[in-house]
Amino acid sequence: MSTGENRTEVFRSPITDRAAWNAESIGGKAGVTYALDAAELSAIARLLERTRHRATYDLAKSDFETPELQRCFASICHEIMHGTGVVLVSGVTPEAFEPADFERIFWGFGLRFGTPAVQSAAHNRIGHVRNEKENPRNxxxxxxxxxxxxxxxxxxxxxxxxxxxxxGGLTHIVSSLAVHNELLKHAPHVLDALYEGYPYATAERTVSSRPVTDYSIPVFSRVGQTVSSMCVDTYMRMAADKLGVTFPPDLDEGLQRFFDTCARKDLLLEFLLDPGEILLLNNFTTVHSRTKFEDSDTQRRHLLRLWLKVADGRPVVPALLARGTDYEDLCQRG
Known part of the structure; x- marks a missing residue:
């Protein structure tokens, strides 16, 4: 893959679709919530019972097809792919379902929107987000x-x-397309470097024969009139260290401007995920973060995570898809 395949012309007009939201227009946590109704919750309970004799990873998309959930899945899929890119599903509570069933419910929802990717050398497709004593790669x-x-x-x-x-443990989400609009308005000169991007050196690559990608991953890119994003500044800076070169000053300024804009309260969606709630994000139109948290002897923060590959998804440059493919390949070899 050549760098030229991923470096696109800067989009010089304001992005006006719904994915370019701000804190007011998206309406806070309530504004992104799809509340499951009684019929939908009853359908989920029936699906659990119907599939309980099978392992979670053995379940397929067809195992979660039921008329009562068609509207739910269609609405959520449209919002993720063509709307704001953010949906929070509520109604699966510890009072209504055993927490031991959360993983199966989560898997079923994930299968409706994509194919779960491998997340580790152990070939796990459901990740566990929690503070671990053993964390060799930090x-x-x-x-x-x-x-x-x-x-x-x-x-x-x-x-x-x-x-x-x-x-602690608050979730923060920002529309990266809204950030693009703000940079276009207040610091348009930084967009060229952000569209150029930089190679990545990920944690998985550090133990491979190729610790740095042989292609650049742009922070912003476009296919026709569709703008998308991807940004992990630590991986870019690690790549410069691995290559023994100075990090580009124009990209450094662009990233500082990017993250300063992400932190603006008028753009930031902030909330706490409650037990049983499912958050789904379009990774090509949003960036997310998390505040520090503290566990106790009796209460330990624990989230489940899915990474979903989407067939015929958002039109993006090759590098945005290659990063995921590389990650999964490295995990499967590990």
Missing amino acids: RGYMSDRELGFHSDAFEVIGLMCVQNAPS
Whole structure:
């Protein structure tokens, strides 16, 4: 893959579709919530009983097809792919369902929107986001520290809360397309470097024969009139270190402007995921972060995570898909 395939012309007009939202227009947590009704919850309960004799990973998309959930799945899919890119599903509570069933419910929802990707060398397709004593690669999702704004490796990200922390662990989401609009308005000169992008050096690549990607991943890119994003600044800076070169000053300024804009309260969607709630994000139109949290002896923050590959998804440059493909290939070899 050549860098030229991924470097596109800067989109110089304001992005006006619904994915370019701000804190007011999206309406807070309530504005992104799809509340499951009684019929939908009853259908989920029946699906659980019908599939209980089978392992979670053995279940297919067809196992979660039922007329009562058609409207739900269609509405959520449209919102993720063609709307704001953010949906929070509520109604699956510890009072209504056993927390032991959350993983199966989450898997069923994920299969309706994409194919779950491998997330680790153990070939896990459901990740566990929690503070682990054993964290040899210092992975952020296995820590209790604050995680800055970033993009994950696949098109749709799913998180389901099993248990929140006694304190901290707030979720932050920003429309990266709204950030693009603000940069176009206030600092248009930084967009060229952000569209150029930079190679990545991921945690998985550090133990491979190719620790740095041989292609650049742009922060912003376009296919026709469709703008998309991907940004993990730590991987870009690690790549420069691995290559023994100075990080480009214009990209450094662009990233600082990007993250300063992400932190603006007028753009930021902030909330706490409650047990049983499922959050689905379009990774190509949003970036997300998490505040530091503290566990206690009796309460430990625990989220489930899905990375979903979407067939015929958003039109994007090759690098945005290659990052996920590379990640999964490295995990499967590990």
